[in-house]
Amino acid sequence: MTRYIAAYDTESPACLAACRKIVDAHRRHEMPATFFIVGKTLEANRRDYVELLDDPLFEVASHTYSHKMLRDHPVCGPAASPEQRAIEIRRGKEIVEDAFGRECVGVRPGCGFANAMRGAMDELRHMADAGYHYVSSLLWGPDYSLPARLERPFSYADDGLPDLWELPGHGWHENVLKNTTRIDMRRLTLWPPDIPQAIPDAHVETPEQEFAVNRVFIDAALREDAPFVSLIWHPWSLDRFDPDMKMLDLTFAYVRDLGMELSTYADLWRSVVEGTEDAGWSGKPDDM
Numbered sequence: 001m002t003r004y005i006a007a008y009d010t011e012s013p014a015c016l017a018a019c020r021k022i023v024d025a026h027r028r029h030e031m032p033a034t035f036f037i038v039g040k041t042l043e044a045n046r047r048d049y050v051e052l053l054d055d056p057l058f059e060v061a062s063h064t065y066s067h068k069m070l071r072d073h074p075v076c077g078p079a080a081s082p083e084q085r086a087i088e089i090r091r092g093k094e095i096v097e098d099a100f101g102r103e104c105v106g107v108r109p110g111c112g113f114a115n116a117m118r119g120a121m122d123e124l125r126h127m128a129d130a131g132y133h134y135v136s137s138l139l140w141g142p143d144y145s146l147p148a149r150l151e152r153p154f155s156y157a158d159d160g161l162p163d164l165w166e167l168p169g170h171g172w173h174e175n176v177l178k179n180t181t182r183i184d185m186r187r188l189t190l191w192p193p194d195i196p197q198a199i200p201d202a203h204v205e206t207p208e209q210e211f212a213v214n215r216v217f218i219d220a221a222l223r224e225d226a227p228f229v230s231l232i233w234h235p236w237s238l239d240r241f242d243p244d245m246k247m248l249d250l251t252f253a254y255v256r257d258l259g260m261e262l263s264t265y266a267d268l269w270r271s272v273v274e275g276t277e278d279a280g281w282s283g284k285p286d287d288m
């Protein structure tokens, strides 16, 4: 059974107003979600975020303390200092736990990486020591191409941490697909592409077009019997592009019609640990 996970990288002042609309859509559709939230963003509007997101439907996880890079990134810039990287990992978790009074079991590093956190021993160790159970950092395709492939969960056993799991994100960073963030890198897509239908001829311009791209990944995940599919969404960008959140209504109605299992990343992590999902992937794509 392929799970559908709605997830949001919540990271800027404009995310609060957007999250109000997003939360409404989730309650209407009884759709669970994971909100990865930047510590500083939460600190700035703590009471509002707790009021909005303290709901059994939602998991609140960390999007680091201040969105500084945990490793060098060709689009988002060089890694922060080792000391700052430790703060990003540890402080981000403390702030979520302090605000919500619940364990924060996962972290999604700012921007994500094409090689996940493989080989970043100090950062992986900080994550494990801080008590994270999963990291969601594999958010790009090979050579920092987009869209990100439908990668499966894997453990960091090869890096000596068999209990720390990678739970990737899939598809486009929707802000890039819609050009709400202009990026300098023009060599963006992979050739030949893995899923040609997932690469439109131009930036997406309507919620319906965005939904059509979402469908390509959802359908492919079901076809491949992938354990889950989760697209990479940003509240501020969703609201700027589609203030009525029409794309969410279309997408949520679609996954409900398909009868997909709905969950959060934390639920996925629990199922992977319990061995109820196929977690046998070697963790080494052929091109890394």
Ligand SMILES: [Zn+2]
Pocket (backbone or CB within 6 Å): 009, 011, 063, 067, 109, 110, 111
């Ligand atoms: Zn982010």
